[in-house]
Amino acid sequence: MKSRIERTGGNIVNRIYEKVVSVLQFVDHGKGASHFQKGREYQNLDQHVRAISHLNKAIEVDPKYVSAYVLRGISYLRLDKFDQAIGDFSDALSWEKNEEVAYFNRALAYTKIGETELAIEDYGEALRLNPNYVSARANRAVLWMKIGKARAAASDFNKAIRDLPDYPNLYFGRGTAWFELGNLADAIEDFDCCISLEPEHARAYCYRARIRTVTGDLLAAQADFSVAEELGYEGIGLYQFRGDLHRRMGNETLAESDLRQALLLDEQESGTTYAFLALLYAAKDRSEEFYEALTMALDQGYRIWEASFLHDPALDNFRGMQRFRELMKTYRDGEGTS
DSSP states (O other), X not given: OOOHHHXXXXXXXXXXXXXXXXXXXXXXXXXXXXXXXXXXXXHHTTOHHHHXXXXXXXXXXXXXXXXXXXXXXXXXXXXXXXXXXXXXXXXXXXXXXXXHHHHHHHHHHHHHTTOHHHHHHHHHHHHHHOTTOHHHHHHHHHHHHHTTOHHHHHHHHHHHHHHOTTOHHHHHHHHHHHHHTTOHHHHHHHHHHHHHHOTTOHHHHHHHHHHHHHTTOHHHHXXXXXXXXXXXXXXXXXXXXXXXXXXXXXXXXXXXXXXXXXXXXXXXXOHHHHHHHHHHHHHTTOHHHHHHHHHHHXXXXXXXXXXXXXXXXGGTTOTTHHHHHHHHHHHHHHHHHO
């Protein structure tokens, strides 16, 4: 069973189709205006090919028709034609540099093609023009998290929550930022708020379980993971975090099974999963497997010297600590010269 938030679009970045027609500026564009109106009507009916056809004609009549470029860009965005969408939003901005909606929607398109830094810049421009643009601030916060800037994300989430205090995903996002910053009490509080507002928010249960695992509240963590799974959550976090819980509870087979499943779901960004596997192998003194997993974690960018990894009890009696220290120094020195 999916939560209402998941059914209607999941996290904030994926809610890419904002109602923007009301803020577009309508001026006299002659015959192009009738084509624009038709394009708008078809877009509202999700008939985007027809919408684009009419917007093409509006732009042919008036090549500086900013609103037509923006509206056509949105239709391209909805059709997953991101390069064309970016082209239209850029054209609109070449004629009108203060078009906040064009910046916002171009940021959405940049996000979809993996141009995170460009998307952050465009959200910044939208916010410069309209500091109360909550969607732009919330989306930027998500992207700050994606590039590891949790403090900037927390700041944006704080401001977004002040303007939109009843939206569960804002609390979820800020909770993940607090967790990354080591502020576990505030993270728990935000996940509690998220669940209070959206009782079927499966990811919030999963991430709250993660914090409870770290703080040693293992039975409560186990209960939260069960709820997340019952709600249909099958993301990498479930297997990654629950695998670490099984490890801490001494269930080696279940731990390795969950962590291997996490790798199957996402091997490209798996530093944390490999780190958990390394700790699992350290506890069993499986040295070669430990170093193999640890090397993979480091290659994926996992910064063991800034995480709780170094203080994990699994390393207390591990017999390969000298080699571990040498490996850690190699990666830290390499990072410092890169």
